[in-house]
Amino acid sequence: MATPLKRVRGLGAAHHGTETFWRQRLTAVANVPLVIFLIWFVVAHAGASYDTVKACLANPVVAVLMLALIWSAVIHMRIGLREIIEDYLHHKLCKTASLMLATFFAALVGIASTLAILKISFGG
């Protein structure tokens, strides 16, 4: 069962081929160790004081891993939320608005977390 050449060249109906699928898997693989890191971080700082938590988040290694987690998770989240919306919402306006909201939500989570981590890192 070969894919017709014209469709391969145009990368299918959506014109990005398997890009979204691949990006979802790529972030999924990255998320596994990063989520384990998050769970470890939260458990290790259960009951810790504000100063301890802040100092630990300011550690460059922790900050880099935290940023990696946020970015990877947010990209993965946007793909997943859009997938759910595309499957269950069929009313055109409703669907388009929800797809926009999914992107806005993922962007908001990503931007706010990134700013927070950078602010903590730079001692703001």
Next chain:
Amino acid sequence: MTNKLEAERPLSPHLQIYRPMLTMMMSIAHRITGAALAVGFALLTWWLVAVSMGPDAYDCVQSFFGSLFGRALLFAFTWALIHHMLGGIRHLIWDTGAGLDKQTVEIFALATIIGSIVLTVLVWIIGYYRMGGL
């Protein structure tokens, strides 16, 4: 006109006609936990922003997470995170073409549900132990 024709067309059998099966439930659970994790990450963002804002904002966030409702929410977040992670690993294995036979699929489903519950409880026991609560 077209709408009327569409409405009268016979539909193929959908979810409600099948007997609920474990693998089917796990597929649904993977979606639900995925959507729930969006809320979980909003909570993580709130926590990070609070740390960046100062001790007062941090105290406020910590008292919320320390409340019964906050703890229940965090427990659900932990379970959803681990469940979705194990379910995701299962999907990554399937992507290689392995583990798609009937028996392995059932084992994966059971492993995901039992594994997620055991790991979640374990994480919380360690957390409480570290806080001196046990």
